[in-house]
Amino acid sequence: MGNPADPQVIGYVASQKERARITGALRGWALVLWVSSLGDLPDLVRDAEAPPTAAIVAPRDPLGNDGAAVVRQLGALVPDMPLIAHCHTGVEQAADIRHMAAAGVHEFLFVGVDDSGIGVRSVIASAQRACSADRVVEVVRPLLPERLGEIAAACLQHPLQARTVSGLATLLGVHRKTLLNQCARDGGPAPAELIGWCRLMLAAHLLASTRQTVEWVALELEYPSATALRNAMKRYTGLRAGEVTRHGGLSRVVRAFNRRLKSGP
Numbered sequence: 001m002g003n004p005a006d007p008q009v010i011g012y013v014a015s016q017k018e019r020a021r022i023t024g025a026l027r028g029w030a031l032v033l034w035v036s037s038l039g040d041l042p043d044l045v046r047d048a049e050a051p052p053t054a055a056i057v058a059p060r061d062p063l064g065n066d067g068a069a070v071v072r073q074l075g076a077l078v079p080d081m082p083l084i085a086h087c088h089t090g091v092e093q094a095a096d097i098r099h100m101a102a103a104g105v106h107e108f109l110f111v112g113v114d115d116s117g118i119g120v121r122s123v124i125a126s127a128q129r130a131c132s133a134d135r136v137v138e139v140v141r142p143l144l145p146e147r148l149g150e151i152a153a154a155c156l157q158h159p160l161q162a163r164t165v166s167g168l169a170t171l172l173g174v175h176r177k178t179l180l181n182q183c184a185r186d187g188g189p190a191p192a193e194l195i196g197w198c199r200l201m202l203a204a205h206l207l208a209s210t211r212q213t214v215e216w217v218a219l220e221l222e223y224p225s226a227t228a229l230r231n232a233m234k235r236y237t238g239l240r241a242g243e244v245t246r247h248g249g250l251s252r253v254v255r256a257f258n259r260r261l262k263s264g265p
Helices: 016-026 040-047 067-077 091-103 118-143 146-157 165-172 176-185 191-210 214-220 226-237 241-246 250-262
Strands: 008-012 031-034 054-057 083-087 107-110
Touching: 008 040, 016 031, 016 118, 040 054, 040 067, 054 067, 054 118, 067 083, 067 091, 083 091, 083 118, 107 118, 118 146, 118 191, 118 214, 118 250, 146 165, 146 176, 146 191, 165 176, 165 191, 176 191, 191 214, 191 226, 191 241, 191 250, 214 226, 226 241, 226 250, 241 250
Parallel strands: 008 031, 008 054, 054 083, 083 107
Antiparallel strands: none
8 A cells, every 4th residue: 555654545436537636636645545346445444554544435336335334344444544425416416425424424525516626635634633533532421421521522523613612612502601610510620621631632643543743733723833732732741742642642641631530620
């Protein structure tokens, strides 16, 4: 699969023209590896030296393979790999869109809408955020009381809207004071600190799973700068961003977060 240090996107799209558009859009950023049928995608993942950056999956192929079934297979093989459905727009495609959404894709790449230029990279970045959020929510929720877990999940699944306490309160449909009281009642960190932890856990997972730079992750999560992300990582965990990435990624930040929870309000 080429140099495992390079970003690699795998996929099946039937149209050679549409493949060329996507390949061209990612030229200089990622190597795109196309397969001849949907059924080849799981084998390609199993043989890979490192997990691909993302997988692009059509709803079906001429051999009768079901894209949704392949999405579920890929999700089981590599839970940290973003899965993107390649679909056409229009009412007649609604069943395909529902089918792929139910299978667990993280984003949609619509033909003729966002399948060229910067649109493809934006879709992949959005899928990476969504995939990372799912993974972090899965790890963090068991550590928290139910309501606090719901608040943390909102922070993780909507990191750009929930960058501030006001943004998180709006997202949840509550007043800032209500949010503060809920966190205090459950014995958790104050809302601003909880947001900070959630953003760092998401950043740690993105750094480890995408192999992108601190600068890229800071931009994706709308930190003021890469320095701001590095400083937050050091302040909350006592570790540098590079140390977190090399030695456990998400698990290192989760351990620090768990210690913070045990220390009390």
